[in-house]
Amino acid sequence: MDREILRRLELLNQLRLTEEEKQTFLEFFNSKKSNLEALDNAVNTQNVERMVHVMPVMTVVREDVVKQPFSRDDLQRSAPETDEGYWCVPRVVE
Amino acid sequence: MKYETVIGLEVHVELATKSKIFCSCSAHSYGAEPNAHVCPACCGMPGMLPVVNKRVVDYGMKAGMMLNCHINRTTTFDKKSYYYPDLPAAYQTTQWFAPVAVNGLVEIETSKGKKSIRIKQIHMEEDAGKLVHDIREDTTHVDFNRTSVPLIEIVSQPDLSSAEEVEAYLDRLKNLLRYAKVAECEMAHGTMRCDVNLSVRPEGSDKLGVRTEMKNMNSIEAIKRAIEYETARHIDAIEHNTEVLVQETRRWDDIKGKSFAMRSKETAGDYRYFPDPNVMPVVIDDEWFNSIKASLPEFPEVKRARYINEIGLSEYDADQLIKSIAICECFESAYAECGSAKDSANWLLSECMNILNSRQMSYDMLDVDGKALGKLIKLVSEGKVGRANGKKILADMFDNRDIDPETYAKENGYIVSNDTSLIEKVAKEAIASNPRAVNDFKSGKEKAIMALFGACMKQLKGNCDPNTLKEILIAEINKI
Numbered sequence A: 001m002d003r004e005i006l007r008r009l010e011l012l013n014q015l016r017l018t019e020e021e022k023q024t025f026l027e028f029f030n031s032k033k034s035n036l037e038a039l040d041n042a043v044n045t046q047n048v049e050r051m052v053h054v055m056p057v058m059t060v061v062r063e064d065v066v067k068q069p070f071s072r073d074d075l076q077r078s079a080p081e082t083d084e085g086y087w088c089v090p091r092v093v094e
Numbered sequence B: 001m002k003y004e005t006v007i008g009l010e011v012h013v014e015l016a017t018k019s020k021i022f023c024s025c026s027a028h029s030y031g032a033e034p035n036a037h038v039c040p041a042c043c044g045m046p047g048m049l050p051v052v053n054k055r056v057v058d059y060g061m062k063a064g065m066m067l068n069c070h071i072n073r074t075t076t077f078d079k080k081s082y083y084y085p086d087l088p089a090a091y092q093t094t095q096w097f098a099p100v101a102v103n104g105l106v107e108i109e110t111s112k113g114k115k116s117i118r119i120k121q122i123h124m125e126e127d128a129g130k131l132v133h134d135i136r137e138d139t140t141h142v143d144f145n146r147t148s149v150p151l152i153e154i155v156s157q158p159d160l161s162s163a164e165e166v167e168a169y170l171d172r173l174k175n176l177l178r179y180a181k182v183a184e185c186e187m188a189h190g191t192m193r194c195d196v197n198l199s200v201r202p203e204g205s206d207k208l209g210v211r212t213e214m215k216n217m218n219s220i221e222a223i224k225r226a227i228e229y230e231t232a233r234h235i236d237a238i239e240h241n242t243e244v245l246v247q248e249t250r251r252w253d254d255i256k257g258k259s260f261a262m263r264s265k266e267t268a269g270d271y272r273y274f275p276d277p278n279v280m281p282v283v284i285d286d287e288w289f290n291s292i293k294a295s296l297p298e299f300p301e302v303k304r305a306r307y308i309n310e311i312g313l314s315e316y317d318a319d320q321l322i323k324s325i326a327i328c329e330c331f332e333s334a335y336a337e338c339g340s341a342k343d344s345a346n347w348l349l350s351e352c353m354n355i356l357n358s359r360q361m362s363y364d365m366l367d368v369d370g371k372a373l374g375k376l377i378k379l380v381s382e383g384k385v386g387r388a389n390g391k392k393i394l395a396d397m398f399d400n401r402d403i404d405p406e407t408y409a410k411e412n413g414y415i416v417s418n419d420t421s422l423i424e425k426v427a428k429e430a431i432a433s434n435p436r437a438v439n440d441f442k443s444g445k446e447k448a449i450m451a452l453f454g455a456c457m458k459q460l461k462g463n464c465d466p467n468t469l470k471e472i473l474i475a476e477i478n479k480i
Helices: A003-012 A019-042 A072-076 B054-066 B163-179 B220-240 B285-296 B301-310 B315-323 B326-337 B339-357 B370-381 B387-400 B405-411 B420-433 B434-441 B446-459 B466-479
Strands: A086-090 B003-014 B076-079 B091-094 B101-110 B113-126 B129-138 B141-145 B150-156 B192-202 B212-217 B248-253 B260-261
Touching: A003 A019, A086 B113, A086 B129, A086 B339, B003 B163, B003 B220, B003 B326, B054 B101, B054 B113, B054 B150, B054 B163, B054 B285, B091 B192, B141 B405, B150 B446, B163 B192, B192 B220, B192 B370, B212 B220, B220 B248, B285 B387, B285 B446, B301 B315, B315 B326, B315 B339, B315 B387, B326 B339, B326 B370, B339 B387, B370 B387, B370 B405, B387 B405, B420 B434, B420 B466, B434 B446, B446 B466
Parallel strands: B212 B248
Antiparallel strands: A086 B141, B003 B150, B003 B192, B076 B091, B101 B113, B113 B150, B129 B141, B192 B212, B248 B260
């Protein structure tokens, strides 16, 4: 873990860390690195099939039938702001 | 130095299902009120669980089979994280680790001959919503009608090397997916969109150059222009150091005819794919797999061979017909009804095409009942309806699928008259009022009879067997 990786993590998680917090995270992640390396060396996963789910389950599917059990008004009742059927959010383009 | 362009395409195709991929809302919102087709699942309310639409998997598999892919019998969904208001859950449910179809092959044909394009994978995913920025200055308006509409993304290997090949490849994809009836594939309607990945390298080199991506291209002409522009820009950068090429996403501005780098903020995303714990693996058993395999249509090349070898059509006619499944289906039922392949092909490729062209409609928009067309062809070939009137009936059949040509011809006075006394009367009148044409014909100008012929046909409203009329005209002239 270096400062560049930490910067990317900050960006992706929408965080702004103080210098002190950055130092704490760097020390924390780097101290865990040896644990991960130990695991990596101890277990050979070369030919192990990817586990998709802990239980051997499969999805159920539904038929392609249209239903409309909810009204727009119900769904927008908790919205901070709506306008003529649209949800409103702060402007995202300049 | 000579260069070659290396292009890979990511093509998004909207599947023609009735409902969305993970909920039962309608997938068709054209002209609908904003947010008319939404529910807690597709607008990302916490705790809502997706339920997979079986038809999406059917169509995903079918598309895979049409493109000669291997079908993953256990296919899984994953979360792709990105944060933008058109994606209410802040992740897109897509396929990353085990897409429905992989390792396909599509054959294209250009002026340089045939070429195989490898398909890396086809994955199923949900579409995002629509943002509207021009209603109010300070606000973005969000419409989730399109959220969760099912898409497949067809990812090719970087096997394409020119705008011509890209056009041929997109045409081929459209053709195959329309044959399978899994998608409309109409770029103008947004049901087919394309991301173009492009790099340039010295001819013969096996090392790929710096790659740029242009997203959401929605017309073949724009794609061709963008490819030409990007290729020139890359070569210029390599040869003259005009700029440093970097791997980036660029936006194509078709009006300015230029591509622009998008702000780094927009490309900084790391999608952090991980298995979606809310959707269990989709396991395709033998019965399901075989039922889809059995539902595959006859491929265009197989149809072509059958039309030529079994039905006896010319190569040209067969090539024209197989361009569109709508045309093929109409042809096959018309042929079954009237028994003449040549007449059926002629009516479709000349008369129907003329009407489609005059109405600025594409081949695939043909919506004429093939059986009724066959009946019409029979009426004309048996001489019961004149060809000109047959064309009029056909034009009306474009507007009304329920027209039965024979009833319609009777009701509108289009049935050819067998009343020879009427024809004789009309012929005599025409002869009397066109003495010059009569003299010309008598002095050896055989074509002069056409003036008389036309006058009679007009009088008879086209309802006359041309040969009978001609015979009567000649007989009447000879009496003079």
